Amino acid sequence: MQHIESSAAYLLGSGIDPSRDSDDDSVEVAQRVLGSLEAERERLYRDVHDGPAQVLANAIFEVEYLERIAERAPAEVRQTLRTELANLKGQFRGSLDSVRAMIYDLRPPELTELGLAEAIRNYASEWELRCGIKVASQLDLKDTGLNPMEELAIYRVMQEALQNVHKHAHASAVGMAWSRSNETWVLHVTDDGMGFDLVKAARHKKSVGLLSMRERAELIGGTLQIQSTPGKGTAVTLLLPIEKKVEPLRARRNERSREEHS
Numbered sequence: 001m002q003h004i005e006s007s008a009a010y011l012l013g014s015g016i017d018p019s020r021d022s023d024d025d026s027v028e029v030a031q032r033v034l035g036s037l038e039a040e041r042e043r044l045y046r047d048v049h050d051g052p053a054q055v056l057a058n059a060i061f062e063v064e065y066l067e068r069i070a071e072r073a074p075a076e077v078r079q080t081l082r083t084e085l086a087n088l089k090g091q092f093r094g095s096l097d098s099v100r101a102m103i104y105d106l107r108p109p110e111l112t113e114l115g116l117a118e119a120i121r122n123y124a125s126e127w128e129l130r131c132g133i134k135v136a137s138q139l140d141l142k143d144t145g146l147n148p149m150e151e152l153a154i155y156r157v158m159q160e161a162l163q164n165v166h167k168h169a170h171a172s173a174v175g176m177a178w179s180r181s182n183e184t185w186v187l188h189v190t191d192d193g194m195g196f197d198l199v200k201a202a203r204h205k206k207s208v209g210l211l212s213m214r215e216r217a218e219l220i221g222g223t224l225q226i227q228s229t230p231g232k233g234t235a236v237t238l239l240l241p242i243e244k245k246v247e248p249l250r251a252r253r254n255e256r257s258r259e260e261h262s
Contacts, residue, residue: 031149031219038152045106048099056096063089101130105159116151117141117178120158124176131166138177144185145242153216154187154238157224160213161189161236169193169234187238195228213238 063085070081104126111119117139128135144151158176165171171193178187201210210226213236217224222240 041106045103048106049103053096053099053103056092056099060089060092060096063092104130105163111148111151111155115141116144116146116154119155120176120178123155123159124162124174127162127166133165133171134173135162136173136175138179140179142180146185146240150220150240153220153222154185154240157213157216157236157238158187158189160209164209165189165191165193165234168196171233183242185240185242187240188235189237190233190235192233195230195232195234197230198226198228201228 067082067085067089070078070085073081110122114122118141121137121139124135124137127133146154162174165174169191171191173192175190176188178185180186214224217238217240220240222238225237225239226234227237228234
């Protein structure tokens with residue numbers, strides 16, 4: 001899945017040059033890129049669900065059948081068969097759990113049916129069970145008044161923030177808040193993990209997750225703030241003004257570059 005995010009980050013970054021078109025055209029192109037990204041995620045969701053997930057589930061059933069057959073084997077080989085089949089079934093179940101986690105991350109969120117806050121709550125609860133990291137949430141359940149593209153971008157930023165915690169933070173607890181402050185919607189995700197050096201991360205070519213979150217926020221007229229110190233955890237904050245003015249993506253990226261090198 002990372003190669004898809006990398007492609008989107010490239011197209012949203014150096015692949016689009018607003019100097020050749022109007023600002024509105026550049027935003028329209030970026031929106032089409034994210035639309036294509038979501039379509040690709042949905043295609044992968046279906047393919048993985050109907051392919052590897054089904055194959056692994058069927059393999060587990062076959063091993064369980066062989067376990068019953070093994071009980072009729074001669075006593076001198078019965079225990080060896082039990083052990084080997086149990087190991088094989090454990091490997092299949094571990095792989096199936098990983099595939100199911102991938103499916104959950106790929107599937108389209110139920111934003112229309114649940115609303116953004118409830119969709120965030122559902123994902124955070126499942127993520128907590130899957131990853132074993134406690135999530136304390138404070139979510140404003142009121143209607144956001146945002147359009148579907150904006151809500152989807154916010155949901156994906158939340159998802160990426162939690163995925164980064166799981167992959168890199170070595171955290172034991174996460175805090176998540178979604179609220180309206182005056183004329184701004186705010187998503188705030190914190191963890192008590194190991195933190196990282198922001199300057200080094202900004203210069204790292206493989207920091208696709210951070211770039212993807214920033215570009216999604218900027219596309220909908222928001223800003224992303226990341227605060228982190230080695231050994232002291234990380235805070236990711238998405239600020240989305242209700243009255244938004246979408247700035248050219250290239251201008252924002254140049255401004256970030258100047259800040260990072262100042």
